[in-house]
Amino acid sequence: MAKSIQVAGKRIGEYRYLHTSALHELGGEIVEAVYNAAKATGLQSETDFNVVKLRKSVSEITLLNYPTFFDEAFPVLEQSWKVDISTSLYRYRAYSESSNPPILHRKELLLAPDHPDFQRFSDLTKEAEHIGLFDDTSRIGFLREWERLLQLKGYEVNDHSFLPIANDMSELSGNIEESQEIHRHLTALTRTQLSAPMQSLARYGYLDQSKSVFDYGCGKGSDVELLRDSGLDASGWDPYYSPDAIKKYSDIVNLGFVINVIEDLAERKLALASAYKLAGDCLVVSAMLENANARGGTPFKDGVRTSRNTFQKYFSQAELGAFIESVLGVEPVPVAPGIFYAFKTDGAKAAFLTRKGSQRRRPSDFTSRRLPAFRTKPKSHVSPSFRKYQNNTAILEELWTTWVNLGRAPKSNEIEKLEDIRRLLGSYPNALKVLRTVKGDEGVAILEKAHFTRYDDLTVQFAEYKFYRTPPPRPMPEQFKEDVRHFFGNLANAQSAGENSLLQVLDKQKVLSACAEAAEKGLGWLDGCSGQLIPDSILSFSAATTGGMPSLNVWGRCRL
Template sequence: MKLVAGNIYVHKDQLDGLDPMVKEAVREALQLTPITDWSDFDLVRYTDKLDEFSFLSYSSFLEDAFPRLLKSHKVQLSKRSVSFRDYRDSSNPPILHRKELFSVFDSELLEKWSALTLALEEVGAFDEPLKIGFQNQWVKTLHAKGFYVDGHHLLPLANQDSLVDRITLIESNGSMVQRHLTALTRYALSAPVQQLIRCGLLMKESSFFDYGCGRGDDLRALLDNGYQAGGWDPHFANEQVIYEADVVNLGFVLNVIEDPLERSLALKKALKLAQKVLSVGVMVANENNVSGTPYADGVLTSRQTFQKYFSQQEFIDYLFAQTGLMPFPVAPGICLLFKDEDVEQRFLLGRQTSRSVVAEGFHYRREQRIRERVPRPRAVKQSIFEANRELLDELWEQTLILGREPMPEELLNLSQLIDVFGSLKRAFKLNWNNQNATEFELASKQRLEDLTVYFAMEKFRQQRPYKDQPTRLKTDVKYFFGSLRSAQDAGFSLLKSVPDLKSLWEDAKRGAECGVGFFDESTDQYFIPADKLSFQQPIVRACVGCAAALYGDAASSSLIKVHIRSSKVTFLTYDDFYGKPIPLLVQRVKINLKTLRMDVFTYDGPFTPIPLLEKSRFLSEGDQGFLEQFNFDIRLREEGFFEHEFDVLSFETIQKFLHDACLQISGFDLLLVDKAPDVGAPCGRYLMFRDFFLCGETQAKFQIFNLPKQVETYRAYYLLAKNVLDPLIDYFGPIKLTYGFCGSKLRPLIKKRVSHDRDQHASFEKKRNGEFVCSRGGAACDFIVEHEDMYEVAEWVAGNTPVDRLYFHGSDRPIHISYKLVPDGEFYQVEESDSGKQLTKKLIFS
């Protein structure tokens, strides 16, 4: 049996020895799961409340030093609910430590496991328990200590270089998701230009012209970063030459032109300049920006400037009516108009092409193999495959990316392959005979799904047929579908399945089980981090794709919410989704797929940004920063934050809640506040800090200003109130504090004999030499509940709170209690002998 942070872990072979009530609860929970075979799980995890149970299956429980979690079935008995999580494909699964605590195995195994744990303890591997629960962080911790585990042996790393390489490898590849932004300073570019770069349409070899460039902020940023850029503006740059370019931007120009004819001419002039693509940006109406005096088809603002606010659908319809081209939204208020069909098709195909998880996994292993390669002695003969492994791996990686064998024109190293192997066919054969066939099957399936979603979206947009297709797409269609008609039929079939709520629900559940989204069982809402959209099941991708046809580039949002019951999709954008532990909502765009209505809500000005809580729910354990977020969310829950009722939930109210607990947010951690709270501030739900600091006969007699000097002491008394006294007052009613904090001025006046180095009334106060007055830590107080038998009060406290120490002095006298983070749970009865000497003995409650 193992106890971790309030959770009890029991091996399945230990279940018979449990308390009958626990055993019955486990049996009831197990019946709710689909588990039918005893071999389908190894451990049971539960809490003493006997409501939540998890049945956990691990990899090679006996053989692996730190078994990886493969599957988890979580049951909540009170709700009769079951959730499943599949970790088998996770790049960073949870792992299990200290197997020797499950004492059902033979002594030889327990001795081997115990020896490894002892060796790890000696090198400090368990010093930071919050950082070692997942595989990648555990390996990184060991390497930082200079060790690695081979079998059940702890061994030193060979040299510092390999240590650095291994750590770098973990940091850079711990997540399959790469979230690097463009090298351009993001705040220096307007949203339309950012989208052009994000979509791969504006590159350094492209020519770019900004028609209506304003003061030229975009142009300066682009030129500084090596782009070919020019622009013109009637007010700020009217002396500049107007010329054609591959990419043209008409950013936030149409919305400031009050004359509809002039507005139309500006659009058509910009389109004429664009050789490949035109980006058009306008202001989009939301709940709080359409203000001003009505004028023409817009408003006059308080600054006497004209603004025309478009709805998204109105904007799309306007562009189509004026140009005859199909507009492609990439964000609210930003659309693309393509002049080059080939570029248009590549753009659309790219939006539905997911990063190949299989190919990325192979690339990671390939890089690792190259790093760790050991030169072979010349005398050792290698096979043709091994001798040319690097070249063949490169070919195999390209095969996985495409999901099929590459055509000769798709290979950059074609001549090298033919020189080495004589023919491309022979190179392929070597790979088929030596590489992982299952890997290819998964990659091919993923590519087929990408293409099916592409054709589904083409059907949804009711797009005109293209005159021709890019060569790669033609090859894909022939390989995966046989014909264009079959590809279009497959897309249409997928599109028809989107309104099937049962199929959508099943695909969403599967995504959550694989850790690429979060499914809210109570509302049937599915949350997807925008950068994980490509990892979703096809029906979910098609559903979001339909909404994105109106919204724009789904990747420009932070989090996507699929409302399965109501056929709606909401795109949520946060101020810094990955960079903050509690990001703030800045925009919410809801799309009704039945009516194709889009509502935009912007959170600024009088509208309070909504904080996102428990963000780790939406992350995968392989994401960079997951562990920090996960631990932050645990800390917030331990503080009782989620049981607190807020009148208005905002970042400011969160900060106030934490400040009352003497805490502040620092990065992804909760640290002590820099300055102690006011003595009149709340300390728990019923008391104030002054109640602990300015109480007792001695303090009242001498009027000692008895305040702590250490912020840790305030925090300790807050925890004492929150964990012990608040529940006590809930049950018995008001209490009377007779002795609380004892500071340096009060301590010499306490006449009774006290061992100050063990007196928790001093809490975390320090001596002049910097050492703590009391070595035990925590905080203590004495109190009485009037008209109550204090034995019954003491018995209740001992049985219902995490009290550290309790001293009972008699049924009508105050009791002494203390609290610290890891309570000892010791109870004593204090009696006075005939000679006046105090006698202390252990107190055992019935």
């Protein structure tokens, strides 16, 4: 059989994976091949295996057994049977005794879109993406690396949710001491890596030494030490461990897992408001989230009291966001489970959206190309531009990175080391000329791609303004103002571009084209469509971005 597979499922290379409950989504020949593979191995679907692995052309089928597919967020593979369809011979492998078995991610991709667990699994995947767990796919395929990555990111998995590892929860239940005093300091952890909220700041580029950071309620000060070791301007205050430290006004203030250990509501609100006053750009607020395994202890006020007389208030994600907004009067932005950013100005929020948009780009697309070092002394025929580049590589590569990130030539007031550039290369325009010459045609291609990527990022940003009925920041930050002028001409054009992009979801033919393009790239699937969108088509879609380019990530199914 050589029937090509154009169906539902999770695609990895030339293979597709899908749950046996989604077999009805496949064509008859493929279903028959799966049936024959099961017959050859003597297995029963659902009982002995529940996931099928298919090649692009059905020459072999692998039957996989994930016994806890629906029970565990990231189930472990226990058994596999690889079947040669032409000979009915198969190879069996057991993983039940392995100390590092394969595990499964993005389970929703293996199900039909109408499956009752589809949305639950999709939400889990979105949380993992927000935390950054899927940034490096080479680290998530096996149990040991996955568990190390979770610990490094500061999260644990509970049911189908991620919970930040925040406070010391040992001895949660037991005999409560007679003393009524709550010992908040006993919840502080000694960390060997940055906490989850600090890692979120690193993910969005805030820990690049350009911002000062203050940790309000820093506990034992592990985060502050780690930041200082990395060269950041970081300090902290804690009422127990560092009571004499100065509460310092800083660009970024972190209120990390503090409000959930304060038993008095009025004091909890005061801590939140006080931390916000110290922030120049942004306050990061994090708290413990509800989970079924943390309901021990004795009910106390709006939380629980532990055997060591510590207090824990468990929030839902929505409750935490609502609490922050009610106290600060600003709508916080959720960035990960249990973590919100509350911005002080519209400009700071706009800058974050720019940073967030830049996450959609693939860093490898913009890797700076350095010229190989000369093995011998350069000969006289080497051009002056190449010689200037060789003598000033570091500062020119820094300028090149800024150029690519902006998607346009930086203005002179956007360059931090402008005076050094002028001193070393004569003038700023001359530095740009040297880069154009040295980077050559490859550089031109990189800049063109960066230009269109940045244009698309900004278009999506203005589409979001329109969708959420939020006006652009006033006054506009200088960089944002220059972006608007360069890419759109003026603000009205930028708003029009965002609105037009948003209205494209009403164009059925464009939706179909986006569906087909996404399916070809393995983003979702397009099942059984003839190539024309017909009146009784069913399409559910969500706006998304891939690699910096706005597109429709569509789960679609067409009735013929």
